[in-house]
Amino acid sequence: MIRSNFHLASAGVRRLLLGLLAVGLSTGASAFAQTTAPTTQPAGDFPATWIDADTGHRVHRLTSEPGSSGFYFNINAYTPDGKQMVYSAPDGVHALDLASGKTRLLAPRTMRAIVVGKKTATVFCINAAEHAIYAIDINTGDARKLAALPPRASVSSVNADETLAAGTYTEGNARADYGAASVLPPGLSGPLVQPLNKADMMEKRLAAHLPMVLFTINLQTGVQTTLLHSTDWINHLLFSPADPTLLMYCHEGPWQKVDRIWNIRTDGSQNTLIHQRTMAMEIAGHEFWGVDGKTLWYDLQTPKGEDFFLASYNVETHERRWYHMQRNEWSIHFNVASDESIFCGDGGDPGQVARAPDGEWIELFHPEMLGTSGVNSKDLIQPGVFHSEHLVNMSKHNYKLEPNVRFSPDHKMVIFTSNMLGPSFVFGVEVEKAAGG
Numbered sequence: 001m002i003r004s005n006f007h008l009a010s011a012g013v014r015r016l017l018l019g020l021l022a023v024g025l026s027t028g029a030s031a032f033a034q035t036t037a038p039t040t041q042p043a044g045d046f047p048a049t050w051i052d053a054d055t056g057h058r059v060h061r062l063t064s065e066p067g068s069s070g071f072y073f074n075i076n077a078y079t080p081d082g083k084q085m086v087y088s089a090p091d092g093v094h095a096l097d098l099a100s101g102k103t104r105l106l107a108p109r110t111m112r113a114i115v116v117g118k119k120t121a122t123v124f125c126i127n128a129a130e131h132a133i134y135a136i137d138i139n140t141g142d143a144r145k146l147a148a149l150p151p152r153a154s155v156s157s158v159n160a161d162e163t164l165a166a167g168t169y170t171e172g173n174a175r176a177d178y179g180a181a182s183v184l185p186p187g188l189s190g191p192l193v194q195p196l197n198k199a200d201m202m203e204k205r206l207a208a209h210l211p212m213v214l215f216t217i218n219l220q221t222g223v224q225t226t227l228l229h230s231t232d233w234i235n236h237l238l239f240s241p242a243d244p245t246l247l248m249y250c251h252e253g254p255w256q257k258v259d260r261i262w263n264i265r266t267d268g269s270q271n272t273l274i275h276q277r278t279m280a281m282e283i284a285g286h287e288f289w290g291v292d293g294k295t296l297w298y299d300l301q302t303p304k305g306e307d308f309f310l311a312s313y314n315v316e317t318h319e320r321r322w323y324h325m326q327r328n329e330w331s332i333h334f335n336v337a338s339d340e341s342i343f344c345g346d347g348g349d350p351g352q353v354a355r356a357p358d359g360e361w362i363e364l365f366h367p368e369m370l371g372t373s374g375v376n377s378k379d380l381i382q383p384g385v386f387h388s389e390h391l392v393n394m395s396k397h398n399y400k401l402e403p404n405v406r407f408s409p410d411h412k413m414v415i416f417t418s419n420m421l422g423p424s425f426v427f428g429v430e431v432e433k434a435a436g437g
Contacts, residue, residue, distance in 0.1 A: 034361070048423050051434045054393040055361075058434040059427055062096060062415070065089035066423035069190045070415060071113070073333040073346075073404035074238055074288035079121040082139055086116050086123045086425050088191060093123060095138050096426075099409065106136050107143065107313045114155060117162045118241050122270030124158045124165065133165055133219065147222040155217070157237045159244040164266060166237045166247050171229075176208035184325075185400040190424055192417055196418045199254070200274065206233050206253030214249060217267055227268045232258070242293020246315065248274075255283035258306055260433065264317065274313050275373035277301055284311070291338035299334065305353050308341065310334050310386065323367055323384040330354040331363060332402050337411045342431070343367060343386065344414045347394055362392035362405060362416055362429055391429045396420040 049060045068089040071077040077085050085096045086106070093107040111125040111134065119139040127145070129131055133155060136143045147165075149155060155167035182195040195201065212230040214237075227247070235252035245266045245414070251258040261274040261284060275284045281289075281303035288297050290312070300311040300322065308330045309322040323343075331345025331347055332352060343365040348354055363388040372383075391414055397403070403416040413428040 011373060027028040052392050055122055055390045056429045056433045057391045059392055062428050063426040068394050068426055069417040069424050070426045073335055073406055076086055076116050076408050078391045079138055088113060106141055115158050118160045119162045123180050133196040146219045149218050157238040157239045160241055161244040163219055165219055166216050168214050168234050171211040174210045176205045178204050188400055192404055202254055227264055240293040241289055255285045260285050261287050261298060286333055290336055320381045321384055322381050323386050325386045327354050328356045328358045329388045333404055335406045337407050344405045344415055346405040360394040362414055364391050434436050
């Protein structure tokens with residue numbers, strides 16, 4: 001059994017919070033969103049907080065470990081009570097208390113975090129040495145082994161009631177020939193960094209047509225259930241955060257060459273394509289569940305690199321909404337608040353698919369549904385638009401590390417990973433403008 005005895009706090013964050021101790025913050029609220037600290041408070045060589053000169057929004061460095069990063073944008077990082085966030089650093093898996101700013105090392109770097117549970121304060125991890133799934137109690141640091149994995153299997157999602165994990169493995173000994181190992185950009189590393197040869201690797205992996213199995217594993221009994229056999233490349237598994245029997249997965253590869261987004265039930269039934277293209281070079285991807293666990297959101301381009309939407313599909317009502325945006329507003333990843341009143345995006349440099357000349361911003365989006373005076377029905381796509389607001393100037397960020405935005409549980413901050421100070425850290429920017437900003 002592994003038990004964490006680390007109760008480490010970021011010195012910069014501690015100083016940032018000293019002035020807040022007397023204001024009587026409510027339980028679970030984000031102290032960072034309410035700070036009145038000076039513009040800069042250095043912690044070592046890196047500032048703890050500042051007001052973005054171009055946007056008037058206050059930015060906070062939430063982690064103190066150079067090389068630290070948040071989770072992939074659609075993976076839950078928060079405990080069910082919204083008080084703690086789990087993140088990764090070079091030395092292992094950490095938990096951040098969002099009210100106090102204190103951090104604790106939960107697990108060493110031999111553990112790779114999968115997801116934080118929706119039911120309990122548990123981070124599910126892969127123990128690389130044992131090739132097994134572990135559950136770590138975020139409050140105590142206690143770790144327990146749940147199940148061994150099949151050879152060469154990977155697991156990437158845990159369902160809403162924390163009874164099943166979903167994963168894939170390649171059958172037999174077949175392997176894709178990528179021609180060369182993954183080539184990382186100079187000076188960059190970490191789970192969110194994209195290799196320089198990613199496009200070539202994706203083409204070769206798709207063309208390999210390796211036999212794959214999509215499976216679930218019972219976290220109480222270890223029993224494995226096969227959901228699907230395929231020679232397509234299966235990837236990006238993500239359970240609904242509300243329905244423990246509903247799994248989203250993707251046919252991976254260059255987006256214009258695949259029908260990407262699918263849902264399947266945990267008994268293998270209802271294998272359903274979510275978005276059917278109607279245009280050559282139409283692409284849909286970077287999909288994520290809304291907090292309600294009923295709405296799937298995804299980046300939609302008709303065609304690729306020319307016209308941009310954030311699209312949604314409700315799995316119960318089958319309603320579809322498409323929010324249009326301009327080229328400079330497009331983001332690599334998007335996210336949504338629980339009430340869908342605001343959205344966020346992490347922007348992109350001119351080398352991304354949108355080729356945006358001025359897209360290097362963390363964005364806040366205010367959605368507007370457009371009125372309809374003509375023929376309409378629930379079977380038709382409901383049109384809307386995004387109105388954007390810049391939160392953070394990201395011109396000093398190297399977008400080979402994708403920022404992967406998410407809202408804080410109280411929606412007062414947009415949290416992202418960035419290397420704009422040199423090494424990567426996790427940051428939060430306040431949604432409301434700073435006083436005088």
